[in-house]
Amino acid sequence: MTRSLTLTINGTKHDIELEDARPTLLDVLRERVGLTGTKKGCDRGQCGACTVLVDGRRINSCLALAMSHDGAEITTIEGVADGETLHPVQAAFIENDGFQCGYCTPGQIMSAIGLFSENGTANDPEQLREGMSGNICRCAAYAGITEALLDAQTRLSGKE
Amino acid sequence: MADTPIAPAGHVRLGSNSGQSMTRREGVAKVTGKANYAADNKPEGLLHAVYLESGIARGKVISLNTEAALAHPGVVHVMTPENAPSLAVSPDEKPVPFSARMEVLQDNRVRYAGQPIALVLAETLEAATEGARLLAPEYEAEPARIGFENGEAYDPEFVTTGTPPARQVGDIDAERKKAAHTVEVTVDTPLQYHNAMEPHVIIAQWDGDKLTIDMPNQAIGLARAGIATYLGIDPENVTLRSPYLGGGFGSKAVVFGPQYLAMLAAREVGRPVKLVLRRDQMFGPVQHRSATRQTVRIDLDKDGRILALDHHSLSTTSSFDDWLESAANASLSIYASPAIKVSHTGLRVDTGTPGAVRAPGLASGTAALEVAVDAAAYRMKQDPLDFRLLNYAETDPGTGKPFSAKALRECYAEGAARFGWKGRPLEPGQMRDADGYLTGWGVGTALFHAPFFPAKASAVIRSDGSVGAQTSGADMGQGAWTALAQMAADGLGMPADEIEFEIGHSGLPDGSVAGGSAHTASAGSALFAAGSDAVRQVAEIAMNDPESPLYGAGNEGVRASGGRLHRVDDPARGETYAEILTRAGIAEVEGQGRGRREKSAAEQYAMYSHGAVFAEVKIDPDLYQVRVSRLVGAFAAGRIINPRLAKSQLNGGMIWGLSFALHEEGIHDLRSGRPINNDLAGYHVPVLADVPSVESILVEEHDPHANALGIKGVGEIGITGTVGAIANAVWHATGVRPQRYPIHIKDLLEGELARQRG
Structure with missing residues (x-):
């Protein structure tokens, strides 16, 4: 049975037709909407590469059926920069070498943005490490990621 | 072009490009989601492929319900051994280097759990997935052979690809007779799976x-030759x-059965086909690190000098191919000893074939050797660092050759100073932190080969002032987009952010393999040479x-910088490349470059990167949960092109060492042979909370022999030494000597109980 749903993705409304209810939000973003910045690492909610914001909250988009988010506001990595100006978290990841292969990076950045809005910008490295531990980086760029998170917080608090 | 990353602003550049800590050239593309990974492509008419994997480890597939799969809406085609097209050559042949025997539905035999046994093509991923499920295979199963006790042992002809399985230096029996002390340890290492974040994928x-083909690949030239041979095309x-x-770690140097199935299927149906392995499928046909059971015996004189070093490894492989982890060879190149014996036994088990995983041989080998060396130091009641200095190898113990360069002493000194090693108590169990955690410090020696592969590159200078360089090389996260561009730019006499740069395409000059920690040296040398050739x-x-101010200057009298040639004796007299070419009416010149190592240097010297890793662990005194609270590594790897990226490689390598020591373990069910933790919840790799503090020090080293530019590698050495350093820190905290990796809480508790019983 065909289903239709509406998602507002990075501020743009998308009316989506699905042949059935099976596609996950991740597969809809990648295969049907054509937003491939969000990555599939495990498809089971174990690695965090597919992290996006749904109504401002970070989720693993591989564990969400697209149908169950009909009407939601979704932010993906493609919607984070302001035109040519990078989001402070993006800039901090480059400056602090918070990635290597880059495959987990969209998820890391979305997770960091989500975490900061959950926790404000408390400057506690231990809390940051715990809060980011749903995002695996197999290259193990963790030293750079920690620096990037701390740097991003400084950039964000300076802005506010 | 979508494949070309945007260069971020803010590069700091002073003088030459090499040596500068530039940020990643492709950084903006990676943080905005614009970097184009293979699975992001979507050609018109794309079909999705999903393969069904075997649920048994040995036997036959006797039925598949293809009708049910074909009846599912959206399913277009089902490939099984009944109808699968053949490769042009037998899948058991290895026509090019980096080939492995593979499964392409050539028959109904099952050789390991996870082997592809059918391929389903459908209009959507969901339909292909459901189609594969509907195949409901039935098997005739034979007992699985899994684990050290159940495999079939054999004497191998070689280890890895062509290395002799045994070597002996000196007279080990004679040296043993002189010994005052003997230490022997046995250490097990588990099956480990690469698990790059990006699964294997092909379109x-x-x-x-x-x-x-869109496919992540570490060795484009070899892959192309192999694909052409197997498919019978030019x-x-x-x-x-x-x-x-999206990461490689060795597993993307080889093209495996699943990718060939997708290529065959696409030809069969006449439409583009996309196959992405699921995470659980990453634990079968795409290689892993052999499990090893290693014994290291060290015989010592009365002062603690090593007289004889005997290292044996039982290494697992599959039932149908021959890759063996060369773990014992670690003992050939690290510590001085008048007599050394290294040897390997193969063990056939019903898993996929192992292969090169980041730091092959040396990661596993040093994980055992460093534990034995630590035990020897304690036997002599010597500080583990002093013991290592006492047994410092001034020449390569395995060959007797001098080292091309070896700043290991400096690594020990700088690492120890940064870590604060001084004052470490000799006895274990002496340190507690303010929260009462058992605290221990350990050290390990790091070492990795510095090979050099023949690589080619080209460079261009145009009359409009633009310049560029190209090689087929690969960036799997190590920083090739950036470091190689820096070297190309130095050859071209240009700032790195002002050159066009292209890698990662088979149409470019063969940049050889991104592996063996040799890519920067090999492809970088070729790029530097190509740039220089264009400038020449x-x-x-x-x-x-x-008409040129450079007229008659002679090639020693001219220097290139900033896209301009000037006279050495008067930098004010010169002109730009564009001016020179425009006046001559030449649209562009193309330079060609090859990377090479002097043959005489290769024969004369042993070439390695060296390092020293220091670890601090904190262990809960009741629960025996282990945390690595600090890692400090000091490494000497010749000339460093980009310190920022080199440190990231070394830090990442050390965290792989942490993962080896405490986390990773591929577990197969002994009855069925199936992997039971084949996902990222069960197969543990470190997350951010596991890595509070890791730090790399780049030790100054000038290597005049490794290659003209003095570059060695940093991609793999970080793992080596780290595993042992952590195991030794665990011993120092608890008095329990780990005998297997990963180190389990159970082993420490049992060791503690045994210690209490005396």
Whole structure:
């Protein structure tokens, strides 16, 4: 049975037709909407590469059926920069070498943005490490990621 | 072009490009989601492929319900051994280096759990997934052979690819007779799976007999030759695009059965086919690190000098191929000993074939050797660092050759100072932190080969002032987009952010393998040479042109910088490349470059990167949960092109060492042979909370022999030494000597109980 749903993705409304209810939000973003910045690492909610914001909250988009988010506001990595100006978290990841292969990076950045809005910008490295531990980086760029998170917080608090 | 990353602003550049800590050239593309990984491509008419994997480890597939799969809406085609097209050569042949025997539905035999046994093509991923499920295979199963006790042991002809399985230096029996002390340890290491974040993926599309592939690959030139051979087409007809790899770690140097199935299927149905392995499928046909059971015996004189070093490894492989982890060879090149014996036994088990995983041989080998060395130091009641200095190898113990360069003493000194090693109590169990955690410090020696692969590159200088450089090389996260561009730019006499730079495509000059920690040295040397060759041609035009201020200067009298040639004796007299070429009416000059190592140097010297890793662990005194609270590594790897990226490689390597020591373990069910933790919840790798503090120190080292530019590698050495350093820190905290990796809480508790019983 065909289903239709509406998602507002990075501020743009998308009316989506699905042949059935099976596609996950991740597969809809990648295969049907054509937003491939969000990555599939495990498809089971174990690695965090597919992290996006749904109504401002970070989720693993591989564990969400697209149908169950009909009407939601979704932010993906493609919607984070302001035109040519990078989001402070993006800039901090480059400056602090918070990635290597880059495959987990969209998820890391979305997770960091989500975490900061959950926790404000408390400057506690231990809390940051715990809060980011749903995002695996197999290259193990963790030293750079920690620096990037701390740097991003400084950039964000300076802005506010 | 979508494949070309945007260069971020803010590069700091002072003088030459090499040596500068530039940020990643492709950084903006990676943080905005614009970097184009293979699975992001979507050619018109794309079909999704899902393969069904075997649920048994040995036996036969006796039935598949293809009707049910074909009846599912959206399913287009089902490939099984009944109807699968054949490769042009037997899948058991290895026509090019980095081939492995593979499964392409050639028959109904099952050789390991996870082997592809059918392929389903459908209009959507969901339909292909459901189609594969509906195949409901039935098997005739034979007992699985899994684990050290159940495999079939054999004497191998070689280890890895062609290395002799045994070596002996000196007279081990004679030296043993002189010994005052003997220490022997046995250490097990588990099956480990690469698990790059990006699973293996291919998008294959045919146009007549021309094949275009999007596939992450570490060795584009070899992959292209292999694909052409297996598919019976001209290599010129294979286009392979791999601008970004989402991690490789060795597993993307080889093209395996699943990718070939996708290529065959795409030809069969005449439509583009996309196959992405699921995470659980990453634990079967795409290689892993052999499990090893290693014994290291060290015989010592009365002062603690090593007299004899005997290292044996039982290494697992599959039932049908021959890759063996060369773990014991670690003992050939690290510590001085008048007599050394290394040897290997193979063990066939019903898993997929192992292969090279980041730091093959040396990661596993040093994980055992460093534990034995630590035990020997304690036997002598010597500080583990002093013991290592006492047994410092001034020449390569395995060959007797001098080292091309070896700043290991400096690594020990700088690492120890940074870590604060001084004052470490000799006895274990002496340190507690403010929260009462058992605290221990350990050290390990790091070492990795510095090979050099033949690589080619080209460079261009145009009359409009633009310049560029190219090689097929691969960036799997190590920083090739950036470090190689820096080297190309130095050759071209240009700032790195002002050159066009291209890698990751089979149409470019063969940049050889991104592996063996050799890519920067090999492809970088070729790029530098190509750039220099282009500049040479421009200089020759100018020097022969009476209208040029460089006329008659001679090639030693001209220098290139900032896209301009000037006279050495008067930098004010010069002109730009564009001016020279425009006046000569030449649109562009193309330079060609090859990377090479002097043959005489290769014969004369042993070439390695060296390092020292210091670890601090904190262990809960009741629960025995282990945390690595600090890692400090000091490494000497010749000339460093980009310190920021080199440190990231070394830090990442050390965290792989942490993962080896405490986390990773591929577990197969002993009855069925199936992997039971084949996902990222069960197969543990470190997350951010596991890595509070890791730090790399780049130790100054000048290597005049490794290659003209003095570059060695940093990609793999970080793991080596780290595993042992952590195991030794665990011993120092608890008095329990780990005998297997990963170190389990259970082992420490049992060890503690045994210690209490005396």
